[in-house]
Amino acid sequence: GDSVTQMEGPVTLSEEAFLTINCTYTATGYPSLFWYVQYPGEGLQLLLKATKADDKGSNKGFEATYRKETTSFHLEKGSVQVSDSAVYFCALSNFSGTYKYIFGTGTRLKVLA
């Protein structure tokens, strides 16, 4: 079945460092891919999405490119801030009669001042 694998956390970075959180997926057909972010005590917020191969999703300085050849959707940001400290979830949505959503296990990011 479909699955999402993302790198284990926690990831600890200094402010202004470059961020990469790896995400790979297994899916039949043509899934849509998402990154969600969860701040402490809150629900998940949609960060960005991509709906087809080579699409780049971007928001708030974060980017991810849908790479069908490597089945990846890695999240990147050029310069992280303390306020980016949160848990990041990679997810896919696939249609097989109905829409199904698969979430990764989440990667905790801690940014130090």
Place this chain on the structure above:
Amino acid sequence: KAGVTQTPRYLIKTRGQQVTLSCSPISGHRSVSWYQQTPGQGLQFLFEYFSETQRNKGNFPGRFSGRQFSNSRSEMNVSTLELGDSALYLCASSPGLAGRGVDTQYFGPGTRLTVL
């Protein structure tokens, strides 16, 4: 548009009791999904409702049930609560219409359930 709302935000129950959680989706969304989030198990899918019918179901015992009303609002019920049911319960809504392109889920803030 108003976002997904969940009530109550916090609940404390004791073992053996039952609880009902409520979710109001984004206006126009017909699909509502429920998830359980715990530190040990991560985000686990409970079930999805679309137009008042359960469309998908995860691997949870029958103590977990749900329903959806004609206005797309959804409730989730947990009977005979156990200590292990302590978790953040998240609701997500989406248009849910097949063949309409990407279907994006939008989450509510969650209900934090503590079972003592």
